[in-house]
Amino acid sequence: MDSLKKNPFLAGLIVAVAVSIAASGYWTYSAFSRFAEQQQSLDGKRGEIESLQASKPFPDQNNVQAAKAELKRAEEILAENRKAFAVVAPSISPQAFQDDLRGKVSDIIKRAQANGVMLAQSFYLGFEVFEKQPPAVEEAPSLAVELESIYAAVGKLVDARVKSIVLVAREVPGQAQQTPEGQTEKPAHKGKNQSEQTTFALRAFSLTFTSDQASFKNALNSIVSAKPPIFVRLVAITNSTLSGPPKSGEAVATEQSPAAEASAEEGKIKPVLGRELLTINLHLAAASPQKTAQ
Numbered sequence: 001m002d003s004l005k006k007n008p009f010l011a012g013l014i015v016a017v018a019v020s021i022a023a024s025g026y027w028t029y030s031a032f033s034r035f036a037e038q039q040q041s042l043d044g045k046r047g048e049i050e051s052l053q054a055s056k057p058f059p060d061q062n063n064v065q066a067a068k069a070e071l072k073r074a075e076e077i078l079a080e081n082r083k084a085f086a087v088v089a090p091s092i093s094p095q096a097f098q099d100d101l102r103g104k105v106s107d108i109i110k111r112a113q114a115n116g117v118m119l120a121q122s123f124y125l126g127f128e129v130f131e132k133q134p135p136a137v138e139e140a141p142s143l144a145v146e147l148e149s150i151y152a153a154v155g156k157l158v159d160a161r162v163k164s165i166v167l168v169a170r171e172v173p174g175q176a177q178q179t180p181e182g183q184t185e186k187p188a189h190k191g192k193n194q195s196e197q198t199t200f201a202l203r204a205f206s207l208t209f210t211s212d213q214a215s216f217k218n219a220l221n222s223i224v225s226a227k228p229p230i231f232v233r234l235v236a237i238t239n240s241t242l243s244g245p246p247k248s249g250e251a252v253a254t255e256q257s258p259a260a261e262a263s264a265e266e267g268k269i270k271p272v273l274g275r276e277l278l279t280i281n282l283h284l285a286a287a288s289p290q291k292t293a294q
Contacts, residue, residue: 087288092140094137167208203286205286216280240279
């Protein structure tokens, strides 16, 4: 002790070394404790993962009951929709169908002339093949239902005063149809031991026509609200004016109609947009009775 008193530097050095050793020991103990905790947590999570990977999952019983209830409700909704859209094929002879077709074509032609709607030269509501020859006896009832839907849709176009009806094309039974996505749908084949019953089905047809925007809106709204219902599958629209309006006032003035020029003289502003002519192709589908296998 006397030597330490005589040499204070040595005493201070010894105290500093002792404090450093104590601090190092505390830090080492703390680090080891944290490492042990992290290692224990890692081992626990690794055990949980291995347990989950080795286990065989199974649904909760409450979820199973909820899924069954949802499936049952979906089946009820589908059954209600089938009942609401059910179509009963009328009892009609081939000759009667041909007479009905001729009468509906004549009615559309008269209404189109009265409303200023141009029709294709070979217009026959898409049933051109039956203009001169009646259908088969078994085809007449379903064709009569299809005729009602197409007649109603074309009548909506005429009542909306579209510019012209270019084409009415109907789906031909038994042939592969081209879907909007470009994929071909082939008709289903029935087995020998399968029974048949009449149920709800869809029969596709398309309408191509030209119209201004207002008449097109009125026609489309009328078609989607028709009874029996007509379903819209695809609407393709081509605008007659693909470029924007000219920016110079002189170019605009040269393209004005006499009525627009008169309005301009009165100090009114002529709208440039909204006067284009549209070419519309509607892909539609209507309810049709069809025999399907069970």
